[in-house]
Amino acid sequence: MEEQSIYSAIAMSDSYFSSECFPKHRLFYTSPPIGCSTLGAGPMGMLFAVEWIGVLFLSIISQPFYAGSPRHKEALAMFDQIESDRSVSDPLRIPHGVQLNSNPREKRGVAWGVFGRHFIKIIEAPFLTANPTTDHADFKKGHRGYVGIIGEEACKEANWASNSVFFYHLYKVMAAWQLVWRDECTGEDAKHRGVFVPVEMLYGEFSVCLRSSIVGESDASPAVFNDAEAMSPIVEAVLWLARKWQLLYIDLRPPNVRVCRDGSLRLVDYDDLVLLTTPPCCDRKTVCILRENVHVQTVFDRYRQLAELFDKAAAVRFCATCAPNGG
DSSP: OHHHHHHHHHHHHHHSOOOTTTTTTEEOOOOOOOEEEEEEETTTEEEEEEESSEEEEEEEEEEOTTTTSHHHHHHHHHHHHHHHHHSSOOOEEETTTTTOOOOOOOSSSEEEEETTEEEEEEEEEEETSSSSSSSOTTTOHHHOOOIIIIIIIIHHHHHHHHHHHHHHHHEEEEHHHHHTTTOOOOOOHHHHHTTTEEEEEEEEEEEEEEEOOOOEEEEEEEHHTTTHHHHHHHHHHHHHHHHHOOOOOOOOOOOEEOOTTTSOOEEEOOOOEESSSOSSSSSHHHHHOOOOOHHHHHHHHHHHHHHHHHHHHHHHHHHTTSSGGGG
16 A cells, blocks of 8 residues: 555656646645556456545545456546546645745644735645745655655655544545535624634645635734633634534634734634534533633633633523533
8 A cells, every 4th residue: 555655646746746847836726636546456456546635545436346347447437527526727836935934843844924815824744844835855756756755754654644634634624614604694603704714725745725815914912812802702703613613713822813904803723623523512511622622721821811701601601411510
């Protein structure tokens, strides 16, 4: 399987990320790049679909077949149908060396900033580099480069396992995030959703890019985080998101709250969203789940006014199961 991943990476890189066609840019597509691979022994084989979502994901899409048999042709036709549903034209082109912010303490390469009319955040597998904006001098498209770098790092079972969990979770979270914005909404739903920002996930070579509109004039100050009146819409939006969409926002910190020109606040940065398996039974339950998170509890300890806003909501919005003292 490791060898299959290596050769799939070589072929897909030449097709989607050719350094000869785009020597000065990194490319990101609106749909995961997809290829196919056959794993066989003798005259028999099975067809795999290979998707690039941060790392390579291989999925069996056929029954075993004999080479050249009708079943083989059916498997290829099935893949052609899958491929036709993907949008892989006009990729986002980000120049190598574009000036973005980065944090070397991140466990995987992360860079963020303004690019054109959008805010972008690039996240890539940690075996590449701590700075995703640089040109990968050793990251060549030839067989030798891929065997030496990708074969020994990306396709190692331990590396693939840890990265596949992260990128697959991010893919599911972003798919759920699209549902939040799919339909028009009014009233309280529109008010709470307006605190957030639509985000598009794009797919690159061992990396993804989150792209959104630019909002706000500046990051919130610590003083704003302790301003109960200013933060009340943020708290209500976080509770609404969990209650209605089973998405838990946990990355509460001043840099993730943007202050708009009219003084309103917007909450950004969603790659750390938690996808809940079931909707919380009430807002008290949501607050309990939040307090179980170490990062959130640290924020609550630092910003007492913010913690009190969540606790006030929990004190009045609870179900019979979560009622204080058992109801």
